[in-house]
Amino acid sequence: MFKAIVIRKEDDHQQVAIESIHEQDLPEGDVTVAVDYSTLNYKDGLAITGKGPVVRIFPMVPGIDLAGTVTSSSHGEFAVGDQVVLNGWGVGETHWGGLAEKARLNGDWLIPLPTAFSTKSAMAIGTAGYTAMLSVMALERHGVTPDQGEVLVTGASGGVGSFAVSLLAKLGYQVTAATGKPHEAEYLTSLGARTIIDRQELTQPGKPLQKERWAGAIDSVGSHTLSNVVASTRYGGTVTCCGLAQGMDLPGTVMPFILRGVTLAGIDSVMQPKAVRMAAWQRLAELLSNDSLEQIATEIPLSQAVGAAERLIDGQIKGRVVVATR
Template sequence: MFTALLLEESNNTTQASVQRLYQDSLTSGEVLVKVDYSSLNYKDAMAITGTGKIVRQWPMVPGIDFAGTVLTSEHSKHKAGDQVILTGWGVGEKYWGGMAEKAAAKGDWLTPMPCAMNTKRAMAIGTAGLTAMLSLMALERSGVTPAQGPILVTGATGGVGSVAVRLLANAGFEVHALTGRLQHSDWLRALGATEVIPRSEFDKEPAALASQKWAGAIDAVGGHTLAWVLSQIKMNGAVAACGLAGGMALNTTVMPFILRGVQLLGIDSVYASPATRVAAWQRLQNSLPLDFEDQTEVYTLAQTITAAHDLLAGKLKGRVLIKP
């Protein structure tokens, strides 16, 4: 048996509880993994609290990512004792996820652990860090360089945003951080932001075009905020859009695209190819401070339920680890 955080549905209401489960209840997969760490992402918090339609199958073990050690494997690329990372692929939504002592997954979904990384560091980075790195790589492919000017990061105190600030600063960019929680300004500057911008500056209706401020942006918010960001990107700049915490709708105009050549880059970390994941993780292992994982909060499965509500209420910052 193993312990897991289990989500069940009753009368259209999600109920979360820590339970002991039999191993044969695991979602089928060629590889059985002992989970060392998972992490709490925005999508996990929505699943645990029943906010939005995240869960596709009931009951569900949440956790869209995890890192651990292979116990048994019927897949040619993985053997017992290997350390692996899983992010995305519908895990925690359609398939049982990482908030459990054990998880089963398809071998093709697993990324080998980079040689200089451990499971705690991998989940301190997690889906959020992978998404941030994919966003940075997309900006680089679009031609954005540090010489062209500052990069804006929206939702900067969140998981994706906070890691993006660190990665951009480490890559030599001047980083501006947009946040609705100015009480964390000193923390954002410690991460590498040179300027902290209050979200209230974007409260009014966005203009079709506004003053050119940023060479690019990593946007984890979407909605009204993304419309404002697009209107202020410099000529031939780019925006990597990777989140929708502020809403799915995008009410903007074609003006930034046809008059300034702005590129809007969609970032998909859920179904990114194995080769793309390996390349991103190789960069991630050397792009963050050596003590990065020690700067995260670590919660138990039981604490995760309250933490999910706190995350959606904006009470948490940075990355949160779950240790089953």
């Protein structure tokens, strides 16, 4: 038997509790993992609170990330004792996820734990840091370089935003951080932000074409924020889109795209090919230190994860939450 957070639904009413589950009840897969750590992402918060249509099958064990040790495997790439990391692939949505002491998975979804990281530090990074790295790589791929001017990060005190600020600063970019939490200015400055702006500058409806400000941007907010960011991006700049904290709408116009050649690059962290995943994690290993991860992450036990998910959705959590599952 092992413990897991389980989401059940009856008559349109969702219930969430820690339950004891028998290993034989795990879903199909060719690799079984003893989970050391998982984490709470915005998507996990939506799943646990029921405030977003994340879970597609009930009952569900949430948790889109996990890191741990292989205990059984019929997959050619992994053997008992290997340490592995998982991000995405519908885990925690259509397949039981990482907020549990054990998980059974498709080995094609896993990558080896980078030697630079422990299972705990890998989950301090989690999908948030991995998504931030994919966003930075997209800016680089589209030719946004540090000498071109300021790069904006929205939702900067959140998980993706915190990592985006840190990674960009380490690569020499001039980072402007947008946040609705002015008391977090010192935290963002310590991560490398040079300028802090109030998110209210971006959250209201704005003109379709605005003063050119940013060489590039990483947005995890969506809605009017993303529209305003695109409208104020410099000629030839790139904005990456990886979240919808404000909303899933995009109330803008084509003008920034056809008059300034702005690129809007979508970032998907769920279905990326293994080669891209491993490249992103290698970059993370090169750029992040354990000290920086300690600054961004807070550890909690599995028993506190449901309450933390509520606070995450309410915007009351800074940085990352690592969940110790055992």
